[in-house]
Structures are given as C-alpha cells and as structure tokens.
Amino acid sequence: MERPSVREIAVVSGKGGTGKTIVAGALAVLAGRAADGGAVFADCDVDAANLALILRPSLREEHVFTGPRRAVIDPGLCTGCGACAAACRSGALADPDGGGASAASESDTARPPVVDALSCEGCGICSHVCPVGAVQMEEIPGGKWFISDTPHGPLVHARLEPGGENSGKLVTIVRNKAREEAAAQGRRLILIDGPPGIGCPALATLAGADMALVVTEPTVAAIHDLERVLVVCRHFRVRTVVAINRCDLDEDNSRRIEEHCAASGAEVVARLPYDPAVVRAVVSGVTVVEHSTGEIARRIRRLWDRLSDLVREGSGEPARGPGASDENVVHGSRR
Numbered sequence: 117m118e119r120p121s122v123r124e125i126a127v128v129s130g131k132g133g134t135g136k137t138i139v140a141g142a143l144a145v146l147a148g149r150a151a152d153g154g155a156v157f158a159d160c161d162v163d164a165a166n167l168a169l170i171l172r173p174s175l176r177e178e179h180v181f182t183g184p185r186r187a188v189i190d191p192g193l194c195t196g197c198g199a200c201a202a203a204c205r206s207g208a209l210a211d212p213d214g215g216g217a218s219a220a221s222e223s224d225t226a227r228p229p230v231v232d233a234l235s236c237e238g239c240g241i242c243s244h245v246c247p248v249g250a251v252q253m254e255e256i257p258g259g260k261w262f263i264s265d266t267p268h269g270p271l272v273h274a275r276l277e278p279g280g281e282n283s284g285k286l287v288t289i290v291r292n293k294a295r296e297e298a299a300a301q302g303r304r305l306i307l308i309d310g311p312p313g314i315g316c317p318a319l320a321t322l323a324g325a326d327m328a329l330v331v332t333e334p335t336v337a338a339i340h341d342l343e344r345v346l347v348v349c350r351h352f353r354v355r356t357v358v359a360i361n362r363c364d365l366d367e368d369n370s371r372r373i374e375e376h377c378a379a380s381g382a383e384v385v386a387r388l389p390y391d392p393a394v395v396r397a398v399v400s401g402v403t404v405v406e407h408s409t410g411e412i413a414r415r416i417r418r419l420w421d422r423l424s425d426l427v428r429e430g431s432g433e434p435a436r437g438p439g440a441s442d443e444n445v446v447h448g449s450r451r
Contacts, residue, residue, distance in 0.1 A: 122298045123427050124291075126160075126325040126354075128310035128318060129332065130341025135361040136331040137161070138394055139416065140309035141170040141403040146420040148268025153304035157266070158294035159273035160287045160321045161311040162259070170403050173264030173271050181274065181289065183258020184281045185238035187231050193250035194228035200242035200251050201229045208236035234279065258282060261289055263297065270297045284316035291321070305427070313341070314348050322349060327426060328356045329385070334369030342373065346380050357426065359386040359419060385426075386419040388412060 127140040144167070147155035159167040187208065189200070201209040209229040228250065243251040258281065261274035272294040274286050294306050310321035310328075322328055328349050332342040342358070349356040358377050363370045370387065377384050389411060397407035405413045 122295065122304055122306060123327070124306045124308060124325045125327045125329060125423060125427065126308040126310045126321050127329045127331060128321065128345060129312045129330060129338075130314070130343075130345040131338055132164075132312040134312075134331045134333045134338055135388075135394070136312065137167055137170075137309055138398070138404065139329075139331050139359060139361065139388070139419075140307065141167055142405045142413075142416045143420055143423070144171060144266075144307055145268050145403045145405050146417060147305055147307050148266075150305075150424070153302065155269050155305040155307050156294045156298045156301070156303050157269060157271045158290050158306055158308045159271065160290050160308050160317060162274045162276045162283050162286045162290065162317060163311065165273050165275055167309045168264065168271060168273055170398065170401060171266040171268065171271055172401070173262075173266045173273075175262060175264050176270075177263040179261050180257050181259040181261050181276070181286050182255045183277070184256070185240070185253040186233050186236050186256050187238075187240075187242050188252050188254045189228040189231060190250045190252070191228050193248050195248055195250070196227050197247065198229070199245045199247060203241050203245045205241075206235050206237045206239075208232045209242060259286060261286065261293070263293060269303065270294075270301065272297060284320040287311075287317045287320035291324075314344050318345075318348065319352075322352050322354055325352075325354050327423070328354045329423065330356060330358045330382070331361055332358060332373060333361050334363060334366040334373060336369070339369060339373060339376070343376065346377075346382055349382075350380075355426070356382045357385040357423070358382050359388060360384060361388045362390040363387040364389045385422045386415060388415050388419075 127136055129136040144157045159165045208231060210232060211229065240253050243253050259274060259276040264271045272290050274290050276283050276286055298306055308321060311317040330342060330345050332338045346356060360370050360373055374384050391410060391412035393408035393410050393412055394404050397404040400407055405416055
C-alpha cells in the first residue's frame with residue numbers, strides 16, 4: 117500500500133508579536149499527541165528562533181551553516197597594485213592606513229587593502245581582476261542548524277549569526293531536513309513555525325507548503341501586514357486560514373479582519389481571547405495547552421481539530437469528526 121504523503125502547515129504572521137510562536141508551540145504539542153502518525157517540527161524563524169524555548173528539546177545533531185563568500189587577500193602574494201580596491205563597488209576594500217576604499221598609494225605598494233567583512237557582498241570582482249591571484253573568495257560560517265528531540269516529536273531548528281545573510285537558504289535547509297526526518301520516522305505532518313513578515317525567509321517558508329495559518333491581532337499595523345501576507349499566500353497558491361489572537365482587545369478591528377478574510381477567501385478558523393494563562397505558561401517554559409485547561413487552551417484544541425480536518429480534506433482523507441465549534445470558526449465551511 118502506498119505511504120500517505122507528508123503534509124506541511126506553516127504558521128506565519130504579518131508582523132512580530134502577534135503570538136505566532138505561542139500558537140505554533142501549542143499546536144506542536146497537540147500534533148505530537150495525535151494518533152495519526154505524529155509530526156516533525158521546523159522552526160524557520162532563523163533570525164530569532166525561539167520555538168525551542170517552550171518545546172524543551174534535547175540536542176541530537178549540530179551542523180555549521182555556510183554563509184556568503186567573503187574576499188580574503190593573501191599578503192604574501194599581494195603586490196599592493198590596488199586593482200581590487202579600484203574595482204570594488206561596495207567599498208569593502210580599504211586603504212591599510214584607513215584612508216577609505218581606494219587603491220594603495222605608491223608608498224604602500226607592498227601592503228594589501230583591508231577587507232571590511234560587513235561591506236563585502238561576495239561578488240568576486242576583486243578576485244577576478246587581481247593580476248597575481250592574491251584574492252580568493254572563501255565561504256564563512258553564517259550560523260548553525262540543529263536536529264533535536266522533544267517530548268512531542270523531532271525539532272529541526274537553526275540560528276543565523278547576527279548580521280548574517282542567506283536566511284532564505286538556511287530556511288530551505290531546515291525544511292529539507294524536516295522532510296528527511298519525517299520520511300525516516302514515518303511521520304505524516306510537518307508543522308512549521310515561520311518568520312514574521314514577507315521577506316526572503318517568509319517566502320522560503322511558504323513556497324511549497326500545503327497550508328498557511330496566519331496568526332494576527334486586532335491592531336491597525338497587524339491588519340495592514342495581514343493583507344500583505346494574504347497576497348503572498350495567494351501568489352504561492354497556498355491554502356490560507358487565519359487565527360485572530362487577543363481578539364477581544366478590539367472587537368471592531370476583529371470584525372474588520374473577518375470581513376477582509378471573507379472577501380479574500382481565507383477562513384477565520386479561530387478567535388483566541390486574551391488570557392493571562394499564556395504569560396504564565398511562557399514563564400514556566402511550557403506551552404499554554406500543557407499549562408492550562410481554561411478557555412484559551414480549549415480554543416487552541418478546537419483550532420487544532422479544524423486544521424486536522426482541513427489537512428485530511430486536502431489529502432483526500434475523511435474528516436476527523438465534528439471539528440471546531442461555531443465560537444471558534446467564524447466563517448467558511450463550518451459557519
């Protein structure tokens with residue numbers, strides 16, 4: 117019999133601070149408890165990964181992520197001709213005496229320019245024009261990626277170095293390793309904690325995902341950024357649903373979100389109220405569904421039920437059951 121395909125749900129947000137990781141962590145616990153193959157978790161918010169803070173991982177593997185190339189000058193070969201500095205358009209090759217990006221003076225002909233690693237864009241033009249081959253382009257460490265075990269399932273996560281580049285490439289590595297982990301362990305779901313916004317890491321997270329859960333909040337800034345995320349999801353043809361976090365803090369803006377989602381064809385699958393239990397759970401270092409049995413935990417469980425049904429529908433499997441109640445699903449097929 118053919119093995120069921122692995123499905124990917126990406127939890128994203130238009131802006132930081134909407135509670136995306138809080139929701140993703142709670143869903144990870146519920147996915148780990150599910151009796152349909154389990155899940156692998158991927159933290160693709162590589163610039164500020166923090167899903168591990170509430171999933172209590174035990175590190176299994178650690179790997180170096182190779183970042184962008186940087187120019188390295190061999191002082192034993194360099195003649196100080198200044199061709200590299202003259203060709204550099206990013207100002208990354210400076211006079212050894214601090215005079216700026218320019219060719220070395222005649223008095224310093226034996227001294228190579230100094231490479232400013234933060235300014236170097238890795239284009240390689242300096243290596244190309246060097247007449248004696250003194251400039252080489254070398255890859256430098258840009259961060260690390262990890263595979264860990266949690267009480268709820270495997271976690272693939274990463275850390276980009278401060279100011280590091282190629283975050284989209286690191287996100288792709290995390291997703292690919294999560295897929296390998298799912299295949300090796302026979303797990304049928306990959307739950308991704310994605311980055312906020314619509315930058316390169318978000319694009320690398322959403323491309324190829326089966327579903328996007330956008331976590332938003334009823335503020336003017338969040339509504340604006342939600343609209344941008346929905347456009348990106350439509351571009352990638354990712355089925356998109358929305359959860360309104362802290363929905364009771366501004367009911368007017370919550371209704372605006374519902375109206376916009378209805379017009380955009382994105383189902384609002386959860387209205388999550390403000391609850392101090394969330395803060396207490398974070399302080400305790402656990403997810404809210406482990407810490408609390410109150411209203412917020414019940415609504416997140418219903419959110420998980422609805423997502424499970426949607427994933428099954430997308431894979432052609434029969435739905436799990438009654439799913440979320442009307443207080444959680446605002447509009448769509450279960451209104």
